[in-house]
Amino acid sequence: VRMYCNRYDELLKTIRPTKNKTENRRLLESIGMEGQSEIMASVAIKIKKLAEAGDISVLIHGESGTGKELAARALHDLSPRSK
Secondary structure: OHHHHHHHHHHHOOOOOOOOHHHHHHHHHHOOOOOOOHHHHHHHHHHHHHHHHOOOOOOOOOOOOOOHHHHHHHHHHHOHHHO
């Protein structure tokens, strides 16, 4: 567990969300999600980084209707395991 937590912490250090709504929208559309807010862009960046990390487990949690299934689909589609 410690190894995965350390790996995740290292991934998160490279995340740099932007305040540019057009860039945010483009980033979200590239992974099949919608929006333009800085928070959603940070979610999209995390999804991309985690997908690139390869063989790791990810727990997605949140309230009903928050897009957990969309995040899971994007994570899978971007990962090397998608094929």
